[in-house]
Amino acid sequence: MNEKCEIVRDLLPMYIDDLTSKESNEFINRHLQSCPECTDYYNNLKEDIPEFNHNEKVPSENTEKTLIKKIRRRILLGASALTIFFLTTGIILGIFGDAIFQEGNPLPLVKSIIKLESTDADYVQFSEMPVKYISKSTIDREEMIKRFMEKKNWIYKEQMGNSYFFIKDGEEISVSTRQFTRKYFTWEVPADSTLER
The missing domain is CATH 1.20.5 (Single alpha-helices involved in coiled-coils or other helix-helix interfaces)
Structure with missing residues (x-):
């Protein structure tokens, strides 16, 4: 490789990008026609350099x-x-x-409301401790709670405010209700009353 080859190889990246002068282009073209090594170098270099479209x-x-x-x-x-x-x-x-958030985490309530709306159930349990249920406000809450407690062998005694009192074997418990929204109410049953004795 001679001095001309070194000069041409230094200029080739700019020549490929069309940044060299007219005189330099003529010099490079003459050299590439006479030097197969630089022509190979030029072809390899041209493949490695991404082509820029000057018409863009x-x-x-x-x-x-x-x-x-x-x-x-x-x-x-x-x-x-x-x-x-x-x-x-x-x-x-x-x-x-x-x-x-009146009943704590709203997600169990939302799931229970969806279940209540998608079935014919009168109530759906949404909490284990304390034991809580949700029902539609359109239902007769007193009759529904009485039926629920009678299944557990509790006898209805009286209603005071939002609480319903039941007795069994000399023990008295209350089931308290609370209006959750216009369409739903919740009710809480003491945990031990749900167990049949």
């Missing part, structure tokens, strides 16, 4: 500004949507939080 439009500054505006607009839109979501969630929890 180079993005103008205006296009870049438009793209940046679109990106900013999308970021602003996303941030606005998140802000609205969190504000709405905050307002809903602020207004209805006590109702949503």
Whole structure:
């Protein structure tokens, strides 16, 4: 490899990218025609360097500004949507939080309401300790609770406020009810009353 080869090989990357002058191009072309080693080197180098299509439009500054505006607009839109979501969630929890979380974790209640709505059941249990059930407000709660307790051999005694009192073997217990929403009420049964004796 001589000095001309070294010069041509140094210039080849720019020659491939069409960045060399007209005179340099002529010099490189003459050398490549006479030197098979540099021609092979040129062909290998050309395969390794990705080709740039000079006919493609180079993005103008205006296009870049438009793209940046679109990106900013999308970021602003996303941030606005998140802000609205969190504000709405905050307002809903602020207004209805006590109702949503009045029985603790709302997920068992939601599952029970879905089960209640999808079946003909009068009640669905949603808590083991304490033993709690949920029912539709349209049902006659007194009759339903009486039937439930009679199945457990408890005898109805009286109602006081939102509690129903039952007796069995000299023991007295109360089943308390609570309006959960306009459509549903919950009721709590002492754990030992659910066991038949």
